[in-house]
Amino acid sequence: MSEELEEECAVEQSLSVEKEMDVEGSHIMYRQKTDKGTRTLDYDYKRCIGCGLCVRICPTEALEAGPIHEIATGMDAPPVMLDLDKCTFCSMC
Numbered sequence: 001m002s003e004e005l006e007e008e009c010a011v012e013q014s015l016s017v018e019k020e021m022d023v024e025g026s027h028i029m030y031r032q033k034t035d036k037g038t039r040t041l042d043y044d045y046k047r048c049i050g051c052g053l054c055v056r057i058c059p060t061e062a063l064e065a066g067p068i069h070e071i072a073t074g075m076d077a078p079p080v081m082l083d084l085d086k087c088t089f090c091s092m093c
Contacts (some may be wrong), residue, residue, distance in 0.1 A: 018085050030082065032089045039089035045078040049055035054080060054093035063093060 018033040027044040032039045050071070056064045062083045070077040 010050045019087075021084065028078075030084065030087070030089070032087075039091070041082075041087075041089060041091065041093070043080075043082075045080065050079045057092050059090060059092065060086045060088055062088075 009072055015035055020030045020031045020033070022031075026044055028043045028045065030041040032044070034046075052065060055065055064081050064083075066079045066081055068078050
């Protein structure tokens with residue numbers, strides 16, 4: 001590998017990533033900030049119908065179904081839970 005290509009690869013690997021989450025009631029906003037820009041996921045779990053499509057389609061398995069018993073008994077619990085460490089903010093969900 002040429003020295004120039006090695007330097008370019010090193011630059012690509014040094015991308016800084018910052019992930020944030022804001023919560024207001026049932027509205028959750030996730031943000032991923034990098035040197036290349038910001039990606040946002042906007043999620044309101046009160047609007048979720050619990051179909052599970054987002055859990056099945058997630059390419060990194062960052063989503064999992066929420067606590068079914070709590071949801072079925074009417075408790076205020078999110079139907080889907082997100083693992084920010086796995087999420088790539090692809091917006092497929």
